[in-house]
Amino acid sequence: MIILGIESSCDETAAAIVRDGHDVLASTISSQVQLHAGYGGVIPELAAREHLRNISPVVDTALAKAAISIDQIEGVAVTSNPGLIPALLVGNAYAKGLAAAKDIPLVGINHFIAHIYGAFIGQPELLADAANFPILALVVSGGHTAIVVIQPDGHARIVGSTLDDAAGEALDKAAKILGLGYPGGPVIDRIAKTGNTSAYDFPRGLTGAAGKAVKPEHRFDFSFSGVKTAMLYAVKDRSLSDQELADVVASYQAAVMGVLVTKAGDAALHFNTPVICVCGGVACNSYLREKLSQEAGRIGRKLVLAPPKYCTDNAAMVAGLAWHYLRHGRSDGLAMPTNARLDHDLGIIPFAPNATMPAN
Template identity: 40%
Template structure:
């Protein structure tokens, strides 16, 4: 029987330090160390994030090896996030991965962060279907930094069909949450308070954007004006209506995303949809897409299990695995990039 490659994956694109070890498509360990300090600043502070990655990465790697019950000499290759992300944070992960590669004389594999979110669905039992999506498919990538619709023809053949023209959906949720008095990250707080709310209580305008692109700045401003107007009449408006406000916000966000996906299906003729990224953990978005697929049998929806939605090392490791199987190795001279680059190799 052919030996399954053992890959070490390192994710450090933002504020989460993720380290994972996989054997083939099976996850042996998946360690994530969160940086809670950013809450008091209302967002991620890049300099603090890189400093904490420097402290946390060794801890995360040690925990990953202990949990996986393998030694460093059993690792066949090391993969890491090259970009996009915060350059200081990326450099910490890159430096560690390069040193690990040199020290053990094993291949180095660079990974595109967005591509990794999509390919996390190829980890065994990584989504609610417990199956792998077949090519081609459309992926809706929704996170704190990205909102994109991507046509996926193969592991390394992807085409961006639509992207946000301003804020990402996660960024918009965090900014709206701040208007409601929540601390960063605010998206999960909106979800929490929405559970007992009436999502039809308040209505907000949907942005009109041509094609498959997104825009959330208008939506954000609409919510802001709504709150300001209501507070002028009643200073306790938010307190008395918090759950209904949160539920109504989530409903409109989910509808905006679904409508764009439906347009992308008409454009491509592809009915297989894969959700990816941190915001895909949102209950209302998941429910909206699953309910739609149940009513429209042509659609096949893949939704990641929640432990594979946020940034993690397993998604970096699985993408590295596919490069390893194709003998696509990288040089020690590669340089991380902060802004989005093409998927082409």
């Protein structure tokens, strides 16, 4: 089955053509990063206007790259939650119109779950093997930082999430404080390579590193507000040399990523998950990828890192995931709603080997 995927949850207008869940025929993205950079973050109404301007050309480009016509599309998938409502509405209106015009099934996709699937889109054999389950997924982006455990029957639950800032948000805010521009993740990753990760002893929230015991209910939760505040005071009223800036950035990045590594490793052992999957925009970070590889080796777990092209927002993960829903008989009608928030009850994940989806 050939599925067209559409993604417009934030500031990327994306379209992709995917066959049978993993054969990516085309993936096209129009980024709005430069447009929003001057504001230090995404402006929802501005993002929606750009989606409206870009969505038709982006879909046309994807079809041209895949060398197929719109009449060959057998299903339409679109991110319906979570995300910025003005931005989501543009993609959903387009997808619903196309599904109605061509009389093909429509599937609304949870962006958060799609990120998890993006890590496996080129390795479907890993998802077909029940021995790889339960899978632990660390989802780290500008909007989300959470640990998910997925059982072989598809039941999935969020076992830990951030109590304040997401990891990507913590990087963006640090970059803004330091005057490094937006988005913060890539520039922090680059500058940190020449810095000393031990120059500053920044706090690592909810890890017990400061001698304060972590409450059991927060064992797998995250908090990045403390490290951000500590960094703010460390540079306040100071003029930093290039090396001093690199040391601050390297120490800050090490603190943020260190928490992610520690929590993921602890959760993998606690829930006895043979596979650790890491996905989302922050999964592009080279320091995080290196440290997670070391941790996975130390505790004897298989590590699946989302390819960088599927870490950031894209439509291939949307179309690929939709195939699994459709093969289980699920499709959504034109009354399908959009939702800005993430529901912690993730329901049944359809790509698990023993998943049985409820009736549509």
